[in-house]
Amino acid sequence: MDVLKKVPVREQDSKVRATNFEEVCLGYNKEEAMEEASRCLNCKNAQCVKGCPVSISIPDFIKEVKEGNFKEAYDVISKSSSLPAVCGRVCPQESQCEGKCVRGIKGESVSIGKLERFVADWAFENGIKPTVNAEKKNKKVAVIGSGPSGLSCAGDLAKMGYDVTVFEALHELGGVLVYGIPEFRLPKEKVVKKEIENVKALGVKFETNTIIGKSFTIDELIEKYGFEAVFIGSGAGLPKFMGIPGENANGVFSANEYLTRSNLMKAFKESDTPIMIGKKVVVVGGGNVAMDAARTALRLGSEVHIVYRRSEEELPARVEEVHHAKEEGIIFNLLTNPVEILSDENGWVSGIKCIKMELGEPDESGRRSPVEIKGSEFEIECDAVIMSLGTSPNPLISSTTKGLEINRRKCIVINEESGETSKSGVFAGGDAVTGAATVILAMGAGRKAAQGIDEYLSSKGN
Amino acid sequence: MYSILEAKELADCIYEFVVKAPNVSANCEPGQFVIVRTDEDSERIPLTICDYDREKETITIVVQVIGASTFRMKSLKAGDSFHDFVGPLGRPSELIDTPIDELKQKKILFVAGGLGTAPVYPQVKWLHEHGVDADVIVGAKTQSLIIMEKEMEAVAGNLYITTDDGSYKRQGMVTKVIEDLYAEGKKYDLCITIGPMIMMKFVCLLTKKLELPTIVSMNPIMVDGTGMCGACRLTVGDSVKFACVDGPEFDGHLVNFDEAMKRQQIYKTAEGRAYLKAKEGDTHHGGCGHCGGDK
Numbered sequence A: 001m002d003v004l005k006k007v008p009v010r011e012q013d014s015k016v017r018a019t020n021f022e023e024v025c026l027g028y029n030k031e032e033a034m035e036e037a038s039r040c041l042n043c044k045n046a047q048c049v050k051g052c053p054v055s056i057s058i059p060d061f062i063k064e065v066k067e068g069n070f071k072e073a074y075d076v077i078s079k080s081s082s083l084p085a086v087c088g089r090v091c092p093q094e095s096q097c098e099g100k101c102v103r104g105i106k107g108e109s110v111s112i113g114k115l116e117r118f119v120a121d122w123a124f125e126n127g128i129k130p131t132v133n134a135e136k137k138n139k140k141v142a143v144i145g146s147g148p149s150g151l152s153c154a155g156d157l158a159k160m161g162y163d164v165t166v167f168e169a170l171h172e173l174g175g176v177l178v179y180g181i182p183e184f185r186l187p188k189e190k191v192v193k194k195e196i197e198n199v200k201a202l203g204v205k206f207e208t209n210t211i212i213g214k215s216f217t218i219d220e221l222i223e224k225y226g227f228e229a230v231f232i233g234s235g236a237g238l239p240k241f242m243g244i245p246g247e248n249a250n251g252v253f254s255a256n257e258y259l260t261r262s263n264l265m266k267a268f269k270e271s272d273t274p275i276m277i278g279k280k281v282v283v284v285g286g287g288n289v290a291m292d293a294a295r296t297a298l299r300l301g302s303e304v305h306i307v308y309r310r311s312e313e314e315l316p317a318r319v320e321e322v323h324h325a326k327e328e329g330i331i332f333n334l335l336t337n338p339v340e341i342l343s344d345e346n347g348w349v350s351g352i353k354c355i356k357m358e359l360g361e362p363d364e365s366g367r368r369s370p371v372e373i374k375g376s377e378f379e380i381e382c383d384a385v386i387m388s389l390g391t392s393p394n395p396l397i398s399s400t401t402k403g404l405e406i407n408r409r410k411c412i413v414i415n416e417e418s419g420e421t422s423k424s425g426v427f428a429g430g431d432a433v434t435g436a437a438t439v440i441l442a443m444g445a446g447r448k449a450a451q452g453i454d455e456y457l458s459s460k461g462n
Numbered sequence B: 001m002y003s004i005l006e007a008k009e010l011a012d013c014i015y016e017f018v019v020k021a022p023n024v025s026a027n028c029e030p031g032q033f034v035i036v037r038t039d040e041d042s043e044r045i046p047l048t049i050c051d052y053d054r055e056k057e058t059i060t061i062v063v064q065v066i067g068a069s070t071f072r073m074k075s076l077k078a079g080d081s082f083h084d085f086v087g088p089l090g091r092p093s094e095l096i097d098t099p100i101d102e103l104k105q106k107k108i109l110f111v112a113g114g115l116g117t118a119p120v121y122p123q124v125k126w127l128h129e130h131g132v133d134a135d136v137i138v139g140a141k142t143q144s145l146i147i148m149e150k151e152m153e154a155v156a157g158n159l160y161i162t163t164d165d166g167s168y169k170r171q172g173m174v175t176k177v178i179e180d181l182y183a184e185g186k187k188y189d190l191c192i193t194i195g196p197m198i199m200m201k202f203v204c205l206l207t208k209k210l211e212l213p214t215i216v217s218m219n220p221i222m223v224d225g226t227g228m229c230g231a232c233r234l235t236v237g238d239s240v241k242f243a244c245v246d247g248p249e250f251d252g253h254l255v256n257f258d259e260a261m262k263r264q265q266i267y268k269t270a271e272g273r274a275y276l277k278a279k280e281g282d283t284h285h286g287g288c289g290h291c292g293g294d295k
Helices: A030-037 A056-066 A070-080 A083-092 A112-125 A148-159 A186-200 A218-223 A254-262 A289-299 A319-328 A437-458 B067-075 B098-107 B114-129 B149-155 B175-185 B199-208 B257-263 B267-282
Strands: A026-027 A140-144 A162-168 A205-207 A229-232 A250-255 A280-284 A301-309 A329-331 A335-345 A349-362 A368-372 A380-383 A384-387 A427-428 B002-011 B014-021 B033-037 B045-048 B050-053 B058-064 B084-087 B110-113 B137-142 B160-162 B191-192 B214-217 B233-236 B238-240 B249-251
Touching: A026 A112, A030 A056, A030 A112, A056 A070, A056 A112, A070 A083, A070 A112, A083 A112, A083 A186, A083 A437, A112 A186, A140 A148, A148 A162, A148 A186, A148 A229, A148 A437, A148 B110, A186 B233, A205 B175, A218 A229, A229 A437, A250 A254, A254 A289, A280 A289, A289 A319, A289 A384, A335 B014, A349 A384, A427 A437, B033 B058, B050 B114, B058 B067, B058 B114, B110 B114, B110 B175, B110 B199, B114 B149, B114 B191, B137 B149, B137 B175, B137 B233, B149 B160, B160 B175, B175 B199, B191 B199, B199 B214, B199 B257, B233 B249, B233 B257
Parallel strands: A140 A162, A140 A229, A162 A205, A229 A427, A250 A384, A280 A301, A280 A384, A301 A329, B110 B137, B110 B191, B137 B160, B191 B214
Antiparallel strands: A335 A349, A349 A368, A349 A380, B002 B014, B014 B058, B033 B045, B033 B084, B050 B058, B214 B249, B233 B238
16 A cells, blocks of 8 residues: 555546436445545644644544544534535535545545544445434524525534524525536435435424525514524526627526536436436536536536636646546537627527637736637537526525615625624525535535524523 | 415316415515426426415416426316425516506506416406506407406406407407507506517517507526526617516516527427326337427
């Protein structure tokens, strides 16, 4: 064994998986997990914990894994995280815990994410659930949205003894975990449903098909239904488009629509909900969502191109996702930007006109900004285009809640320490506050707000 | 689960359901819609609210069987339930926010086509309850497709019914009735039209000529109905709007109907195949070569 290298994780062969929706990464078995755990240096001043948005006691759980005490390892993790099987799969560990790992200085960091996943999956298989020890507090808290921030906030509050109800607008629980992230990255039955069952086991109640801002307002939740605090974790749901000519042609979809059809509505298998399977699909954008849309289209049988205006180095998607996408046969057209979508006489997409880009001076974000190369326009023939340009918060709540401050990007403004909004007793976190970000940052925000809500309600007394 | 209190067939392939849905009935207004799923495998189907009762906590919807999910609704009876029922979605009709005195000054004309009669009804009823009697034109292909005639009669000022084939009352399209009314010397200040897109397009072309401001209720393809997917986007004037959150009602003279009608065709083949499968079992694999199947 080379201690400088991670124990390799088994994956489905790229040629096979390009045609199915089974999970790509197969995860560690017991032996592999224990071997990988033995690479941890168990640092006194653990840097990895500082890189974790929910501050899991990483060396402690890894120490238990190393000794084969998986139940104990699970208990350590579930003190800090309500969704370890999800996080082990979709967190960008390379820029968080693993990015800080001391092992990573000379060799490869410890595979913290894969170990977390192993522990969570082992707990599922062995029927182990998180436990609540707190006394019931008899105080009602409403959580809006059952995505990562809502689930983690609800889980933490339930552990403290609060009476928590989560309101979900869609017919299925999980938010972006069910409508956004595809099955092959995050299995719904095997992982997401079970994680939510665990949150239910903590005593959290769930109501689907309830749109706060439409079915009820936040004021009604407080005044009519007796909730003493509210957490808004409604996410960033509105898709952005480029505003170029031809964008309303038949065959142009937002990544949200394409993924929702496939993931939430199960269009990738037998379902009433249709999805268009293009012969040649162009996905515009370079983030994780773009990779998800591209890899979904590929699995449905399309030839898939990713068009991105900067170079590979600037791709915002996780390196692992880009690597997987390439392995599966996705073609990357980098330093390329669409200028027009072309369509035939019946209004169907027939191609996309692009222009070549080059990298200029760095902008405020430090990334070199792309500049058009004059006269370099060219066409890519295709019959479907998926726009994956990011999302912005849904105004359904902010427009129906008096006294809720939002900024110019329509994001809810909060006190960074407590998560409280400009409206007393109303807290917020996740994409509704930050704009589109990651599952784990949303979970971190949910946890922080749970603390804030606890302090708020404790100081309020009875 | 959302229990069905009443279910009846209004016309060939058109069904009405009264559903217990307290979360919707509490705050809904005319012009808004719900999303319904028949069962666990069903599509999310957007349907305009046709009536509501806040005390009984019910919502009335009218459905036309056109695809696999609506086909399975056909067999639902009182006592059964819908798997999902969510709303109210979209913005209420602008009438709701207009001062009643102002509405009383206006001559309002509703133009309903086929199934569009159902969503027109709550608006006419709302006006009637607020002391405003609006004229209503109801059109359908043929007599058997005329729905809610009695209900409409009870709340409308003048009710004009027309059928394309002349099998009942007047003969001709709804646009012909508008022309006839104007020829008789009638004049209106506001028109609200709901029906098939092609009908709304021609009503708008005519009312533009007549300089009659016209509101349309758009029914494009939707998935979530909360602004998340953008499937329902339309061009209205110079901007792109989402029917689910910015609408469903828009200024009809600004809507790009040709684009909207093309967009409605996106899933025609796929939907047709799913419908046939629901209706006749798994017998359609596209092997006949006629439906564009790939096997």
